[in-house]
Amino acid sequence: MGNHASVILFNKPFGILCQFSGNEKNLSNFINEKGFYPAGRLDKDSEGLMILTDDGKLQHQISNPKFDKEKTYLVQVDGKVTHDAIAQLSQGVALKDGLTKPAKASVVQQPDWLWSRNPSIRKRKNIPTSWIELKITEGKNRQVRRMTAHVGFPTLRLIRTQIGDWKLNNIKLGKYECL
Known part of the structure; x- marks a missing residue:
């Protein structure tokens, strides 16, 4: 495999938590790919685009404010x-x-x-x-x-x-x- 990061773009519904575990409805109810982690957060009561990636460096670049995305x-x-x-x-x-x-x-x-x-x-x-x-x-x-x-x-x-x-x-x- 090359050094190409895999990215998932997810359209998060209202009321879904940005994590894969817990008792409330969360990402595991929608995404069954292994080894992916949210890059940045989206509140439970917000909707729309979430990025998940299996690349730690990319995750850091997306979620760290200093990169000004x-x-x-x-x-x-x-x-x-x-x-x-x-x-x-x-x-x-x-x-x-x-x-x-x-x-x-x-x-x-x-x-x-x-x-x-x-x-x-x-x-x-x-x-x-x-x-x-x-x-x-x-x-x-x-x-x-x-x-x-x-x-x-x-x-x-x-x-x-x-x-x-x-x-x-x-x-x-x-x-x-x-x-």
């Missing part, structure tokens, strides 16, 4: 997001554990390829929701959720669509692709 998220937030909030996200916001690096933030339409979440987001009659695309290079704990809450728009739904050059593309929910 850009991660792209689709974020559904409570309320009609303002230009001011987008500007604040773009400049970086002051969280308890320090100022976040500037993010690339923009308002987007709900994508037409999006799967429905189970359980679905609670709907409130008179309160609209908005979608933001957010690109960050750090990975502070629950950073995206804390950032949107800080600028007044709590996250309702969080979907990671890209890490570095790896994209979710058309991988169905709960499915994975080996590269």
Whole structure:
């Protein structure tokens, strides 16, 4: 075998833990490849792209913040997001554990390829929701959720669509692709 690292791109459903063991629903319910480990984390209540690899060096490069891999998220937030909030996200916001690096933030339409979440987001009659695309290079704990809450728009739904050059593309929910 050459020195080619094997990579799995997994579309993680809501409510799944980013580990292979334990009593709660986790990666072992979806992935039966041996010797693969998550590179970086995705919260239980977040969805979308996760990378797993069998190469320790690559795992370190993906998950270590010093490599500044850009991660792209689709974020559904409570309320009609303002230009001011987008500007604040773009400049970086002051969280308890320090100022976040500037993010690339923009308002987007709900994508037409999006799967429905189970359980679905609670709907409130008179309160609209908005979608933001957010690109960050750090990975502070629950950073995206804390950032949107800080600028007044709590996250309702969080979907990671890209890490570095790896994209979710058309991988169905709960499915994975080996590269």
